[in-house]
Amino acid sequence: MNRLGWFSMALLLGGCFNPGDCVKNNKSNIELAFVNASGAAQTVQFSSIAISGLKQPILTNVNANAVSLPVNPAAANTTFIFVRSNRKDSITFTYRNQALVLNPDCGAIIYHRDLDFSVNTFGANTLQITNRQLLTTVSRNATLRF
Amino acid sequence: MLRFAFSWLMLAGLLSVYGQKEKPRDTTRSYAPTGIRVGFDLFPYLRESLGSPYSGYEINTDIDFYRYYLAVDYGQSTFRDSLDNGYYANTGTYWRVGGDVNFLLKDPDRNMIFLGLRVGQSQFTNEAVITSPSTAFGNVTQTIQGNEGRASWRELTGGLRVKVWKWLWMGYTFRYKFGLNLRGNENLQPYDVPGFGRTARNDAWGANYQIFIKIPVRKQPVATNLGK
Numbered sequence: 001m002n003r004l005g006w007f008s009m010a011l012l013l014g015g016c017f018n019p020g021d022c023v024k025n026n027k028s029n030i031e032l033a034f035v036n037a038s039g040a041a042q043t044v045q046f047s048s049i050a051i052s053g054l055k056q057p058i059l060t061n062v063n064a065n066a067v068s069l070p071v072n073p074a075a076a077n078t079t080f081i082f083v084r085s086n087r088k089d090s091i092t093f094t095y096r097n098q099a100l101v102l103n104p105d106c107g108a109i110i111y112h113r114d115l116d117f118s119v120n121t122f123g124a125n126t127l128q129i130t131n132r133q134l135l136t137t138v139s140r141n142a143t144l145r146f
Numbered sequence: 147m148l149r150f151a152f153s154w155l156m157l158a159g160l161l162s163v164y165g166q167k168e169k170p171r172d173t174t175r176s177y178a179p180t181g182i183r184v185g186f187d188l189f190p191y192l193r194e195s196l197g198s199p200y201s202g203y204e205i206n207t208d209i210d211f212y213r214y215y216l217a218v219d220y221g222q223s224t225f226r227d228s229l230d231n232g233y234y235a236n237t238g239t240y241w242r243v244g245g246d247v248n249f250l251l252k253d254p255d256r257n258m259i260f261l262g263l264r265v266g267q268s269q270f271t272n273e274a275v276i277t278s279p280s281t282a283f284g285n286v287t288q289t290i291q292g293n294e295g296r297a298s299w300r301e302l303t304g305g306l307r308v309k310v311w312k313w314l315w316m317g318y319t320f321r322y323k324f325g326l327n328l329r330g331n332e333n334l335q336p337y338d339v340p341g342f343g344r345t346a347r348n349d350a351w352g353a354n355y356q357i358f359i360k361i362p363v364r365k366q367p368v369a370t371n372l373g374k
Binding site for chain 2: 108
């Protein structure tokens with residue numbers, strides 16, 4: 001084979017090598033913001049926020065206008081119990097899990113998509129889903145109106 | 147895509163360099179097949195012996211119609227590998243069908259430098275064991291079974307076929323695979339598709355190094371005025 005042939009073959013084979021990507025933008029937390037009737041941020045106090053089925057609350061003495069709620073990555077729904085001084089409410093969030101293998105070195109990740117809710121005892125029309133995907137690039141998934 | 151186009155232009159250039167030397171008159175122009183070539187790919191065995199997470203086999207067949215070849219491939223592939231946070235495996239079968247055009251008209255043995263097209267389809271199952279860290283639940287390990295997945299794609303092929311001895315042939319095939327279409331993978335996106343390769347992109351490269359046996363169905367026409 002002449003020089004042109006070898007050069008052409010080298011270029012042809014050069015396209016075979018393709019390093020994989022290792023970008024992880026998934027997360028397993030729902031970003032829930034508290035708002036007032038006009039949609040502005042509202043600071044709310046909870047004595048605790050717990051996950052149904054777990055012994056210990058995930059948050060205590062909450063005084064904030066937003067919380068980050070960890071979902072069960074192995075389930076299709078997670079129920080959160082919000083305790084205030086005089087009442088207890090619950091929200092059950094539902095979602096679809098989709099696993100993706102990035103590559104053996106980066107491992108696999110689970111995307112939580114199609115976020116919705118099946119139970120909300122805070123009252124009708126108080127909970128609104130604003131973004132249905134749990135991603136690091138998403139700062140708010142839902143708002144709870146007080 | 148640009149890299150792919152450039153690579154194929156270079157291959158086409160190679161072929162034209164060979165073709166410019168002489169333009170033979172072909173006296174063997176008959177579309178009746180001379181034989182069926184049946185072979186297998188050596189790469190899967192080589193890859194497996196080197197500790198690759200892949201195992202399987204691939205059978206390649208073709209039949210000639212003058213300078214055109216109908217090609218059919220069938221294979222089985224299993225991929226098993228540990229991940230940074232778990233384990234992934236898939237297994238399935240695939241087939242490809244298409245045609246090749248031989249650019250070596252002057253060769254009395256019908257050795258080939260060819261370009262071709264294929265369509266491919268794969269059926270497979272996959273499974274992953276994944277450990278996910280969670281602030282509330284600790285490290286959660288779950289086994290995710292993918293649905294029965296299907297994939298289809300297209301290929302541009304090129305390569306060589308050389309007669310080694312009587313009915314024994316060897317050759318290699320380069321494949322540019324593109325247009326990957328995945329179906330039925332809602333729970334677990336496949337990392338690898340049997341016959342196609344990794345799914346991080348919609349295109350992939352592949353290669354085969356093959357040994358064939360040619361089963362003759364009629365006597366091969368003899369080229370009498372080649373090289374004039």
